[in-house]
Amino acid sequence: MLCMYLPNHAQKLSDLPQKEREAYLIKKAKEIYKEKEWKEFYREFGKPEIDSLRTIKDGVDPKSPYFQCKKGDIYYRVFFYYDEEKEEMETEFAARVTIRDKDGKAVLIYLGSNIGVILTDKNGEVGR
Secondary structure (H helix, E strand, C coil): CHHHHHHHHCCCHHHCCHHHHHHHHHHHHHHHHCCCCCHHHCCCCCCCEEEEEECCCCCCCCCCCCCCCCCCCEEEEEEECCCCCCCCCCCCCCEEEEEECCCCCEEEEEECCCEEEECECCCCCECC
16 A cells, blocks of 8 residues: 555655655565565565665766766665574675665665665666
8 A cells, every 4th residue: 555655645755754654665675675586685684774865966877776866865775684693694784775765666775795786677767
């Protein structure tokens, strides 16, 4: 229901109440993280954490997940953790999924093994 709510009623994720925004972000990030390409990397230990960032300049590099963003645009990052007593990764998280505020699309997944992949749609545009 939240997926349908965003495009029809909110201009941006930041327009949603915090609880709804966080529920959407976690749901969207899990959908991406569980896709077949990363399924074997999937870990979920503890509760995912969310932070946000604002871009410091316009995105002009078409090979960047921030392509076509404007200075000051908001992106959310959802972090999934792993059990450090059972395994070790190169980062403190198992995965981090970055999601655009303006349309709720995921633009980047960064795995704990230092693999980052820009997410594109069927047309090759950044975001899905």
